[in-house]
Amino acid sequence: MTDARNLPSRDLSEKRLKQRHAAEARFKLYGQLAIVIALGFLVVLLARVVQQGYTVFWTHSITTSVYLDPARIDRADLEGNNFDYLAAQNLLKRLKVQDDALGLASGEAMDLVSRDLGYRILGAIKDDPKVIGTTLTFTVPVKANADLYYKGEIERSTPETDRKLSNRQLDWLDRLEAEGLVRSHFNSDFFTNSDSTEPEQAGVLGAVVGSALMLLVAAFIAVPVGVLAAVWLEEFAPRGRLSGFIEVNINNLAAVPSIVYGLLGLVLFINWLGFPRSAPLTGGLVLALMSLPTIIIATRAALKAVPPSIREAALGMGASRTQTVFHHVLPQAAPGVMTGIILSLAHALGETAPLLMIGMVAFTPGLPESLASAASVLPVQVFIWENAAEAAFHERTAGAIIVLLVFMILMNATAVILRRRFEKRW
Amino acid sequence: MSFTLAFALLLAFSVGVWWLGRRRASALAGGERLHSLPGYYGTWVALWTGIPAALILLLFLTAGPRLGEALIAADPPAAVASLPSETAQAFWNDAQSLARGEPTTAIQWTPEQRAALEQKAEQARQYNGFSAFAALALAGVLALGGFLLAWPRISPTLRARNQVEGWINIALMACSAIAVLTTIGIVASLLYEAMRFFASVPPLDFLFGLQWQPQIAMREDQVAAKGAFGAVPLFAGTFLVMIVAMCVAAPVGLFCAIYLSEYAGRTTRGVIKPLLEILAGVPTVVYGFFAALTVGPLFRGFFNWIGSWLAEGPLDPLGQYLMAVQNEMALTAGVVMGIMLIPYISSLSDDIINAVPQSLRDGSYAMGATKSETVKRVILPAALPGVMGAMLLAISRAVGETMIVTMAAGSQARITANPLDSVTTVTRQMVELLTGDQEFDSPRTLAAFGLGLTLFGVTLVLNIIALRIVQKYRQAYD
Amino acid sequence: MQQHIVTSYEEELNHLTAEVARMGGLAEAQVADAVNAFARRDVALAAQIVERDVRLDALELEIERAAIRLIALRQPMAVDLRRTVAAMKIASNLERCGDLAKNIAKRSLVLAETDPAGPVTRSIERMGKLVSSRLKDVLDAYTSSELEAATSVWTRDDEVDEHYESLFRELLTYMMGDPRTITPGAHLLFVAKNLERIGDHATNIAEIVHYEITGEDLPDQRPKGETLT
Amino acid sequence: MQQHIVTSYEEELNHLTAEVARMGGLAEAQVADAVNAFARRDVALAAQIVERDVRLDALELEIERAAIRLIALRQPMAVDLRRTVAAMKIASNLERCGDLAKNIAKRSLVLAETDPAGPVTRSIERMGKLVSSRLKDVLDAYTSSELEAATSVWTRDDEVDEHYESLFRELLTYMMGDPRTITPGAHLLFVAKNLERIGDHATNIAEIVHYEITGEDLPDQRPKGETLT
Amino acid sequence: MAAEGNPLPHDTQLRPPAVAAHTPVANAGVKIHCQGVSAFYGDKQALHDISIDIPDRAVTAFIGPSGCGKSTFLRCINRMNDTIPGARVTGRIEIDGEDVNARSVDPVVLRSRVGMVFQKPNPFPKSIFENVAYGPRIHGLANGKAELEAIVEASLKKAGLWDEVSDRLHQSGSSLSGGQQQRLVIARAIAVQPRVILMDEPCSALDPIATARIEELIDELRRQYCIVIVTHSMAQAARVSQRTAFFHLGQLVEQGSTEDIFTNPREKRTQDYITGRFG
Amino acid sequence: MAAEGNPLPHDTQLRPPAVAAHTPVANAGVKIHCQGVSAFYGDKQALHDISIDIPDRAVTAFIGPSGCGKSTFLRCINRMNDTIPGARVTGRIEIDGEDVNARSVDPVVLRSRVGMVFQKPNPFPKSIFENVAYGPRIHGLANGKAELEAIVEASLKKAGLWDEVSDRLHQSGSSLSGGQQQRLVIARAIAVQPRVILMDEPCSALDPIATARIEELIDELRRQYCIVIVTHSMAQAARVSQRTAFFHLGQLVEQGSTEDIFTNPREKRTQDYITGRFG
Numbered sequence A: 001m002t003d004a005r006n007l008p009s010r011d012l013s014e015k016r017l018k019q020r021h022a023a024e025a026r027f028k029l030y031g032q033l034a035i036v037i038a039l040g041f042l043v044v045l046l047a048r049v050v051q052q053g054y055t056v057f058w059t060h061s062i063t064t065s066v067y068l069d070p071a072r073i074d075r076a077d078l079e080g081n082n083f084d085y086l087a088a089q090n091l092l093k094r095l096k097v098q099d100d101a102l103g104l105a106s107g108e109a110m111d112l113v114s115r116d117l118g119y120r121i122l123g124a125i126k127d128d129p130k131v132i133g134t135t136l137t138f139t140v141p142v143k144a145n146a147d148l149y150y151k152g153e154i155e156r157s158t159p160e161t162d163r164k165l166s167n168r169q170l171d172w173l174d175r176l177e178a179e180g181l182v183r184s185h186f187n188s189d190f191f192t193n194s195d196s197t198e199p200e201q202a203g204v205l206g207a208v209v210g211s212a213l214m215l216l217v218a219a220f221i222a223v224p225v226g227v228l229a230a231v232w233l234e235e236f237a238p239r240g241r242l243s244g245f246i247e248v249n250i251n252n253l254a255a256v257p258s259i260v261y262g263l264l265g266l267v268l269f270i271n272w273l274g275f276p277r278s279a280p281l282t283g284g285l286v287l288a289l290m291s292l293p294t295i296i297i298a299t300r301a302a303l304k305a306v307p308p309s310i311r312e313a314a315l316g317m318g319a320s321r322t323q324t325v326f327h328h329v330l331p332q333a334a335p336g337v338m339t340g341i342i343l344s345l346a347h348a349l350g351e352t353a354p355l356l357m358i359g360m361v362a363f364t365p366g367l368p369e370s371l372a373s374a375a376s377v378l379p380v381q382v383f384i385w386e387n388a389a390e391a392a393f394h395e396r397t398a399g400a401i402i403v404l405l406v407f408m409i410l411m412n413a414t415a416v417i418l419r420r421r422f423e424k425r426w
Numbered sequence B: 001m002s003f004t005l006a007f008a009l010l011l012a013f014s015v016g017v018w019w020l021g022r023r024r025a026s027a028l029a030g031g032e033r034l035h036s037l038p039g040y041y042g043t044w045v046a047l048w049t050g051i052p053a054a055l056i057l058l059l060f061l062t063a064g065p066r067l068g069e070a071l072i073a074a075d076p077p078a079a080v081a082s083l084p085s086e087t088a089q090a091f092w093n094d095a096q097s098l099a100r101g102e103p104t105t106a107i108q109w110t111p112e113q114r115a116a117l118e119q120k121a122e123q124a125r126q127y128n129g130f131s132a133f134a135a136l137a138l139a140g141v142l143a144l145g146g147f148l149l150a151w152p153r154i155s156p157t158l159r160a161r162n163q164v165e166g167w168i169n170i171a172l173m174a175c176s177a178i179a180v181l182t183t184i185g186i187v188a189s190l191l192y193e194a195m196r197f198f199a200s201v202p203p204l205d206f207l208f209g210l211q212w213q214p215q216i217a218m219r220e221d222q223v224a225a226k227g228a229f230g231a232v233p234l235f236a237g238t239f240l241v242m243i244v245a246m247c248v249a250a251p252v253g254l255f256c257a258i259y260l261s262e263y264a265g266r267t268t269r270g271v272i273k274p275l276l277e278i279l280a281g282v283p284t285v286v287y288g289f290f291a292a293l294t295v296g297p298l299f300r301g302f303f304n305w306i307g308s309w310l311a312e313g314p315l316d317p318l319g320q321y322l323m324a325v326q327n328e329m330a331l332t333a334g335v336v337m338g339i340m341l342i343p344y345i346s347s348l349s350d351d352i353i354n355a356v357p358q359s360l361r362d363g364s365y366a367m368g369a370t371k372s373e374t375v376k377r378v379i380l381p382a383a384l385p386g387v388m389g390a391m392l393l394a395i396s397r398a399v400g401e402t403m404i405v406t407m408a409a410g411s412q413a414r415i416t417a418n419p420l421d422s423v424t425t426v427t428r429q430m431v432e433l434l435t436g437d438q439e440f441d442s443p444r445t446l447a448a449f450g451l452g453l454t455l456f457g458v459t460l461v462l463n464i465i466a467l468r469i470v471q472k473y474r475q476a477y478d
Numbered sequence C, D: 001m002q003q004h005i006v007t008s009y010e011e012e013l014n015h016l017t018a019e020v021a022r023m024g025g026l027a028e029a030q031v032a033d034a035v036n037a038f039a040r041r042d043v044a045l046a047a048q049i050v051e052r053d054v055r056l057d058a059l060e061l062e063i064e065r066a067a068i069r070l071i072a073l074r075q076p077m078a079v080d081l082r083r084t085v086a087a088m089k090i091a092s093n094l095e096r097c098g099d100l101a102k103n104i105a106k107r108s109l110v111l112a113e114t115d116p117a118g119p120v121t122r123s124i125e126r127m128g129k130l131v132s133s134r135l136k137d138v139l140d141a142y143t144s145s146e147l148e149a150a151t152s153v154w155t156r157d158d159e160v161d162e163h164y165e166s167l168f169r170e171l172l173t174y175m176m177g178d179p180r181t182i183t184p185g186a187h188l189l190f191v192a193k194n195l196e197r198i199g200d201h202a203t204n205i206a207e208i209v210h211y212e213i214t215g216e217d218l219p220d221q222r223p224k225g226e227t228l229t
Numbered sequence E, F: 001m002a003a004e005g006n007p008l009p010h011d012t013q014l015r016p017p018a019v020a021a022h023t024p025v026a027n028a029g030v031k032i033h034c035q036g037v038s039a040f041y042g043d044k045q046a047l048h049d050i051s052i053d054i055p056d057r058a059v060t061a062f063i064g065p066s067g068c069g070k071s072t073f074l075r076c077i078n079r080m081n082d083t084i085p086g087a088r089v090t091g092r093i094e095i096d097g098e099d100v101n102a103r104s105v106d107p108v109v110l111r112s113r114v115g116m117v118f119q120k121p122n123p124f125p126k127s128i129f130e131n132v133a134y135g136p137r138i139h140g141l142a143n144g145k146a147e148l149e150a151i152v153e154a155s156l157k158k159a160g161l162w163d164e165v166s167d168r169l170h171q172s173g174s175s176l177s178g179g180q181q182q183r184l185v186i187a188r189a190i191a192v193q194p195r196v197i198l199m200d201e202p203c204s205a206l207d208p209i210a211t212a213r214i215e216e217l218i219d220e221l222r223r224q225y226c227i228v229i230v231t232h233s234m235a236q237a238a239r240v241s242q243r244t245a246f247f248h249l250g251q252l253v254e255q256g257s258t259e260d261i262f263t264n265p266r267e268k269r270t271q272d273y274i275t276g277r278f279g
């Protein structure tokens, strides 16, 4: 330890220090970069969904009056009448456009107004046959492509062959708008309608109800079974080969691809047990089996987090095992259990693949009548619409995603709040 | 309806019995010391009253109708014996429906069939009425009997608490059994259907075949041609997508975890963690949508642009290739799947890094180590096995992920290492094979189960290894 | 002084002090009685004193053991430790006082058989009273933890020494007067010496009390009275 | 005995014992020298002895403080505690021995100015040698922790007492023979008494050593030698 | 308020009808009699043939180096070892003459008779009142709210905590300081009227002041209970106990009055341990 | 093997070139000089105006009731408080005359000069060798493997662990017993050649035997280092330290030689605390 060594080693260590601090700064930068990338993806994803989907929340309606020409209406077979054609001719008349012999113009005009108009006219006549011969005024949504034009997504600048609407149709639309017959408003139909082959009439209500039913079924089965199973495994099961096997088994189940659960549902529930296809009951059962391991694992983790001292305290007081668990351990773990349950149900809510396996891709207009009747669910609705050919469905896909994400974020937020509020440090 | 009522009645009766039992025990408490709290005596009697009866009701509810069907189908009328099996099935269904007063199928039965139908329906009605009555009566007898048997045994020395806890224990065990049954169910159903598949396609051809053309087998006359069900291209595609995904997710996820647990302050962490959780909670179908409608076109545009820039230059072939790149490619699916896995990896790693005791950090800082040195030399080595386990779990998830690949990967089964190619994956093929019309005797449909079984096997092995590692590591600090 | 949190500790400490005080009372009585027995030639009292001495011996042992137990079981610190050690040391001084008183009593028994020595006896009795009162003072100082009272006993030790010196001379003169008085004279010499030792022990106790209370020793230059007489 | 895990504790304990041994050596020397100075009427040596006594006083204080510090800082238990307390008590006994030796030396100075007392002096010298050897024996027993050696000192205390008794009578006879010898005779009486006390202290030390080693007290019925002479 | 302890109903489940003839109890004051107790964790023997009599109304301390089996033995007494998989106990342990390992003894009842206090204070995350009331509730010791309140008050008073918490009985038990928590836990144990209180290093998580308070409390309690305390601190054993048992490598090396053990132990191993000459 | 400590390069980053004129050091032996140190956690003041001089080559013990700020003060010295969000320190702390809070002082360097040992032994989950080599590696104290090995050996020897582990240097550090782990941690601290070693209740997780060994080691080390130890055990403070400082409610009540503090403290609060008369 001579003084001679001091100087060089001091230089060295200063140089080293500089290097070390630089390395430190670099390392931190990597971390920040990773966060920025991850959050960047999130922002882009959400922004993209919103950008593609926000337009779905308003739509355009047209107010048109239809003269119910008794000559053109066959009273014997009301359903056989083509009221849409009638309305389209009325519209053309209003636009002072002469229909051609082939009725091509009427045909094109028909493509501007929702088919709903025909049903409305039919309904009006059925309600009161006396209206035939009068002129009635209806307000109905415009056809999806017309709506897109109003929203600026179909542009006149694109060559006519590349777009869904002809120049003539665009002219008509412009004129209708100029005459104040077209009104833009909040698209409540999107929330009150179910799936439809017509984009402008397709809504998410059926899917939302279907999802809710299915989630209820799943929760009703998976939550009690999962929590109680976890309680048994964590608190009662004799530690040994059997419980070790069950533990491994459950951990594996949690990581089994969800599509495999779909196969299970398909074979076990539908083929062997004769459950109905596409039904919330079957879907709920599949999702219940799928969330069971996650609920068990989350519950076990929450139970594990309860310090053993609490158990010892209760046992030492002369409480039985069951009393210990149900009086102390489970209440202590409740927030953690709730969080786990909500998160796994939120996950189940967004699950698609297993539902495809049990036939939930079927087209189901209207609301499910019972747990056993065919229904659609939100994520599958997204998948179906995404596959649809019409461009107008893309908007609806994004819209449905927004609805789905809102539900999911609400559930996640509940979980986060629960966890925050009850987070206990031991 | 009557069963719902029966259950309600039983419940009400049990509650009453519970109350009575409790009161009786309380009264006994005056004299001697009770073994258990009065409530336990009540519960004990109520259990004896309610459980056997409820079980009987449940049994009749589930097995009763089947038994009835079997009974009335035991002697088929002559009119039915000649029918083809499908129509016969419809006949029996209609008989049941008729018995229950539900609408029948649209099949127009011949008059004698109609008569047989009516007769069988009457039989079924009788059976249903009898069985319901029998069930209800039996349940009533059991409830009353249980009560009468249990009631006199209420005494201060009765170990009511222990017995009630025995019942609870059995219930809990039954719940755990469901988890095991699920596994058995998965294995059994996959195996069963897969065996049927392997009956027509030899397993070795399936596992090692290089050709995947399931549509060939659709034609009944052509017995599944050799090589048409070779799963190797599917696994190659799956593997390629997984590699791309891990290239994105592993570094980003790990560094996110490190930053969050070591560098971020409490508030930063409080903001970023929930955001990452949102990323984790986004349903895969949304990722698929994002991949198909945003990332795919973006990549395609990007590569096409590069291609157009290279074309007709010295790298013309490459340029031509790039110009022909499509929306659906392994890269798109992989990158989006990577995004999906980021929060998964980061939260698993975060847990594992946080499990490294603070005392180790303090120890390192007190030695004069900087944060990054502490992370690199103390925390990561300590957490490494756990992080490895997390990565394996992520891989297992990537392999089993369905929606993203279904919506963004493509459907050409090919063996390639080029991420710009369109590839198909196991899961995507399963979706393709099983959506739409399913004929459960065509190898095309059954192939999905072969794939499912293999997928299950692969992920099972991955999971077991990963969980072993993670668990072993967790115990290190216990 | 605040109470200990553990009251049994406090009790044990107090018990120790109380035992020392009791022993002090006993020793004091022995000394006073010995002086009386000597002065009044009271054979019965002298015999009693001799008998009673075993109680002091037993008490000393008991206090010493209690102190050691206290040290082992309570790990006293600072003032408590000083208190414990002081108790042990004071007990050993008191035991010596008792021994000396017993010795005086024994000698009184012998002297009672000879002719009374008149004035010399009275001188010794006076000295005895003085020493007794010193012992009493210092023990009071101990029980009441009064520093000044203890120091005052300590500073006044030379009075006893002076007394003893003059007695020594008086006794020699007395013995020279008549050879028959030599044997009782020798005994009287020892009685006086014993009283002087008792005084010394009182001074020692005063020093110990000072240490117990302050944690410091009294200065070395005590008004030393030990002479060669 | 195994070593303590904390060597500094071991060291402190050993240091304490070593200091006591050193003090013992010093006290032994003082006693032996005092006897010599008395026997050889060596004034210079006597003066030296008186001077050297302060060292014993200082050592006693030091040992006592060290023991208290050890108790406060190390919380000794069982054998260690006994060892510590024993050190403290032995030191106080040794200090008294030193005092007594000093007193003998002082009286030697006075006696040196009178006529030599011949045979009485030799008797006293013999007794001095005996007491010296007792002290040496018991200190050896202490340093080597030999229980038997200590008990043997303890059982043989009556020899010293017998010696003292015969001396007492011899001295009285001596004083009766010639009134001029009364003053030196009185001093000789005290010298003898002092030697007897030193013997007693040696016995005390033996008892302490016994307690230190075994943790038990010696039986009460010691061959009591304390007489009224 | 009701007199302390008075409203508590008394029961004699574990106490023999009278001093049964067969009880091989050495002297009248023995509460726990252990004969040849061995304990195993799987194949590992943690206790070797321990025989000891533990007196009533006194504090018995178990000391010994780490891992010597003190806690194991303590947990044999109230059968807390039953809860450890693989743990096995042989030999006879009697409380008031009744074998605790007998078939007929319900460990749940046993544990209500033998209170236990652990190293780290472990109040339930409930209110102070609920903490103390829990035991009486599950054992049905109180008829009605008033009795329950009386029990809680009496127990808190016995544990010397009443004055500090009487005005905030409905605050959480974990809002108390460590020492108060430990006293709360003791109050909780007292509330079910145990015969014996076992304490496993009850002060090792506390600072000296809280420790002194607990020691003081133990000293009070011993007038009424049979207390067994495991401690690492020899000084503590010396301070609070009347009897001490020294364990080493699963064996009971020496037992005796605390004074004897700490001033003059018979066994060399004991002496070496308490004077710090070990290993 | 190389002579102990010889291959270790020395540097003087923290040591003034000579005894600088400005250093207000009371006497030559002072290693750490603190003047008016206060510490805050958020709004809460945990230390009030502490001034103390800590001597070199001696053990200074900090005692005081729980929460009185002992650990806080200890962590001020090597700026470990920097790692706690919201913690703030004012006042002057000098080591060898250099202000540790000065801008120019890099906490990373400071901490390599001021070793720290924690309550619970915290060896890194690496081999014994790697544990000790960690510090020299990150600070670049060794050129080459041989030097590193020499440092490790020297440090383990100083920590009195070499004999026990020399044949299994490549086993994991956590395979050692608690007491050995604590000595390993001390060896690790020594390996970077600190000037000062701070110990925060280093024995509270250990049993008496391991404690005695660590105390023995501390006693050895004080010949070479300035050691500060926080302890709850007054007996331990009394045993191992030469100087003692008594803290109460964030204030330094009394400091002085250990003997004085424990046999004759000046302040009443100190006396009350060490004799168990508190609160």
Ligand SMILES: Nc1ncnc2c1ncn2[C@@H]1O[C@H](COP(=O)(O)OP(=O)(O)OP(=O)(O)O)[C@@H](O)[C@H]1O
Residues within 6 Å of the ligand: E041, E044, E046, E064, E065, E066, E067, E068, E069, E070, E071, E072, E073, E084, E232
């Ligand atoms: N659950 C267990 N499984 C296996 N071995 C155990 C278990 N608990 C304790 N042991 C072992 O039994 C022996 C005795 O342990 P015990 O806890 O009784 O010791 P102790 O004296 O209480 O020690 P400490 O003072 O550290 O608490 C030890 O060797 C320990 O390793």
Ligand SMILES: Nc1ncnc2c1ncn2[C@@H]1O[C@H](COP(=O)(O)OP(=O)(O)OP(=O)(O)O)[C@@H](O)[C@H]1O
Residues within 6 Å of the ligand: F041, F044, F046, F064, F065, F066, F067, F068, F069, F070, F071, F072, F073, F084, F232
């Ligand atoms: N990280 C922190 N945040 C807020 N307050 C703190 C923090 N650490 C300590 N304190 C407070 O500062 C005060 C001093 O704490 P410190 O840990 O220094 O006490 P201590 O004397 O070491 O106590 P102990 O003996 O229990 O370790 C306490 O009142 C404590 O509550």
Ligand SMILES: [Mg+2]
Residues within 6 Å of the ligand: E070, E071, E072, E200, E230
């Ligand atoms: Mg233990």
Ligand SMILES: [Mg+2]
Residues within 6 Å of the ligand: F070, F071, F072, F200, F230
């Ligand atoms: Mg602290």
Ligand SMILES: O=P([O-])([O-])[O-]
Residues within 6 Å of the ligand: C096, C197, D096, D197
């Ligand atoms: O032994 P002494 O009586 O002279 O103290």
